[in-house]
Amino acid sequence: MISDIFFYMDSSPPLLAERGPLAGKTIAIQSNLSVHGWPTNAGSIALERFVALEDASIIERVKKAGAVIKGSTYMSELGLGLAGDTGASALTENWVDMVMMTDTMGEPRVSASTMGVYGFKPSYGIVSRYGLIGLIPSMEGIGILAKSPEEIASLMETIVGRDDRDFSMPECEMPNFSQVHTPRDTMATLGVVPECVKTLETDESEAFNEALSTIKKAHFKIREVHIADFDLFRTVHNVIGAVEASSSSGKYDGVRYGHRTASAKNWNEMYIKSRAESFGLLIKTYLFQGAYYQFENYNAFVNACRIRRRLKEEVNELYKNVDALVFPARRQNMNASKASTIGEVYDAFALTLLANVAGQPSVVIPKFIINGKTDLGLQLVGPWLNDAQLLSIAAGLAHYIEGVK
Amino acid sequence: MTYKGRSNCGELSLSDVGREVDLSGWVDALRDHGDVLFIHLRDRSGILQVVFSPGHTPPEICERAASLRNEFCISVTGRVAKRLMGTENPLIKTGEIEVLAVALSMISKSEPLPFPISEKAMVSGTGTKVGDLASEDLRLQYRYLDLRRPAMQDHLIKRHRINKCVRDFLDEQGFIEVETPMLTKSTPEGARDYLVPSRVHPKHFYALPQSPQLFKQLLMVSGFERYFQIVRCFRDEDLRPNRQPEFTQLDLEASFIDEEFIYELIEELVVQMFQIGGVTLPRPFPRMTYQEAIDTTGLDRPDLRFDLRFADATDIFKNTTYGIFKQILQRGGCIKGINVKGQSEKLSKNVLQNEYAKEIVPSFGGKGMTWMRVIGDQLESNIVQFFSKEEQLGVIERFQAENGDVLLMIADASYEVVTSVLGQLRLHLADRLNLIPLGEYRPLWVTHFPLFEPTEQGITSSHHPFTSPDQINFDPKNRKALLELRSRSYDLVVNGEELGGGSIRINDRRLQQKIFQALGISDREVEEKFGFFLRAFDYGPPPHGGIALGMDRVISMILGTSSIREVIAFPKNRSAYCPLTQAPSAVAREQLAELGLLDLGGTQSLPGTEEQSDPIGTLSWVSRIGIDDGERPFIAAALKEAVRLAGLVNEKAENEEPLFLPVNVINRTRKGSFAQTSPLAGNGELFKNAPLLKGNYFKVPSILE
Structure with a gap:
């Protein structure tokens, strides 16, 4: 049912663009990306009845490139995890050609592996987030779901680039996505992290090893590299994420927009009651964790940021010897859409957090790691700004696997 | 040197x-x-x-x-x-x-100043400097610097002069100043007490006095005849902008006197006090009963600097055919109104109908307002055609209406609603039409307050149970009759502000007994609460009465300051907090242990006791997110996990520089060199998503109650 997938559908007749690089393409977004006049609640009561007042910068760009934004899909509350998310279904049921989905912990990538499509998270800071209602500013960015790496690249080509309205973007040379379509001359070397493989069940790691031999058959090199503190990505993301979520959710005060409690005697009571009613249990527990670090153990937040630097540098060191790292995208028995506590959510995304913590690009290729009937998703993570190279490797692997099947 | x-x-x-x-x-x-x-x-x-x-x-x-x-x-x-x-x-x-x-x-030497102190320009012609630009909390934090300013020094010096004037005058009148205890027992003033725990009597508390009421009456029993004290009092009340948790009263009591003695004495004293600020008050002060005050101004502290008194029009409409009035009168209601003399130009039809009738009066709690403008010798309004010729003439005569006047009437089934709405309207109009003359001071005695006030269950004392009623023959069981009793009490009001009040007290034990009966307080309760006090009245108490003036308020009015904090050396701020000393503050666990207070609350948590504190409650408060009991266990589990993760990162972190963003971002500012209003604010779009608006503002509940 289309109404089960779309939170809002644009009822105005689409302006069919004949020209432009995305002419004829249809896109679904989540209800946390602003389109002028659209209800935009980011999956939360905190933003009930909120209507976006202007277009997000990337919405302007894709419209200009000729694409049609069909509607917004249901999403988890404020984009944390995949509970209730219908973005991938819009793609697999052929309502749209591509989906833009916020990647806070790896949502589009885990979703891609579950639904048998391609999922991509660009380098941090190369796609404008102006108009995106986010939760964890230092971890999240716009991600993409599509049916091929080439389609991802074509959308990236449109949305990549500096935006004066987004103050969190660095001044750097932006990746050039027009080259993704050309197969690379030299075959890449992919790094395997045994500290990660160690965390898998036996059947999962067997499936992963099988995928590695397929990769070798496709003439890629595999090399073992080490990240001693691999388990800390999850810890660091949890501590920093909770603090940033608590901080960025301070704006939901029920005054300027969003939910306001029916009755309150005074200012404080209005604030406390409105926010009590605004947030679901999962987000609430996360915000309380954040408040704990902010108000009672700030040092833990600072220390998590110290470890974050160490982890990022450790990973960057590996790229001297490999072109990208390779992991499964998810664990077999951890269902991201059913996770009901913060701990379970982090279990479900344990393998995708690295790219968010380090701000690096990551792509998930379906149909590569099959454990029995479950697709675990082949995940590549590459150096910052090497998005195009990473997508090229993905394209190479995709062509190989499509060819084999 | x-x-x-x-x-x-x-x-x-x-x-x-x-x-x-x-x-x-x-x-x-x-x-x-x-x-x-x-x-x-x-x-x-x-x-x-x-x-x-x-x-x-x-x-x-x-x-x-x-x-x-x-x-x-x-x-x-x-x-x-x-x-x-x-x-x-x-x-x-x-x-x-x-x-x-x-x-x-x-x-x-001096460090650079947090705000300018100098108030006098060095070169004539450059004007006087304004020293009050700093925020009040900053001034209070550096109060010792703020008090260097000549204006503030002048306030405190004048305060000293006024205090001295009080002491000299009362001394001449035969009053002696007696100090009463600060550590005492709760007195029946009705507000919350500040409690002081006793170390030598664990789990027992002194109360700081809300007033020396009981002690001054005991001093009368002791035969001092005339007592006064400039005394600090304490009340733990809800926050109000112009209220302090501790404040200074001029408290006095005298024996063998009646109301006239108090009026004479206080008028002379107050005149002398105001003289210090260069204000001459006219004597004698007019008097008004409580009933008259409510009847004609809607308030028990009328501001007499302007007229706008109410007239009653109920009888004029007793046979009216106008539906709304008819219904109201059938339900026993009343109709009162104000004649706003000669203001028909400023109060146009549009203002009266769309502002006053539709917005202002409903916000005062009224259901509606009837308005009439007097044009020539005719009444003009949207409903005047429903009134008979006789009624119209009756109105003109009752309100002494003339060309250019505006008549505003409130009709309601409840007398309280009519007087309260009209009273607020009276103040609103005076303010809006600039009817309040500057520099004028109009003192007034308001007398004969009701002895009791109704409560949901029964009745309670309007003042305190020791106030003498104006008659002694009443039935303590007849609620209706009790509510009609008046007391021998008096309030001193200047310019609509209550500066003090007092009463003649009961000195007859049997009458006192009857009052307690009427209040429904059992003998046992009376003994527990006031036994020590009433026993004194078994030993020949003299007739006596007294008054208390709020000195902070009086001095603030004499000096014309914007708040009472301007005449107090080290006040608390609007939140009852002292930015200078940072009081109140948490105390050490050891202090509480020494006082035997750690387990006083039983299973309930106590402030400052970390072991028994509720971390979830604290976080819920600081992050302003309410939770219900069903959510509590999940939050507790998440916090347990957060503590574990904190331990882990604190153990694993080394001396790396913290990384707050995965990329290097250079701070930069928006383009353009001057501040601009967002176009979305300019065209009102920003308001579209607001849950509640009032005009061009986001509407929110008040911060203070």
């Missing part, structure tokens, strides 16, 4: 020209003219200009003077000279003279 021959800056004048003087004080302001340095030297007495110039000042002194900054504390020696013609400064009292410095000693 001995400071023995020190002269005061503000006391020197032209007659001192030629004298060599020693001065000490603070640098109020400086003006550097290269070689010549002028400073304003300030001590408590005033400001005086001191000149350091190579012409008369030794070079090493000039050099030292060059390092002077605002608020350095210094001593200067120099010769008084007449200023050159045209360089006088009329802004200061000593503006015709200056001191030519020959010696300077730097007593102590």
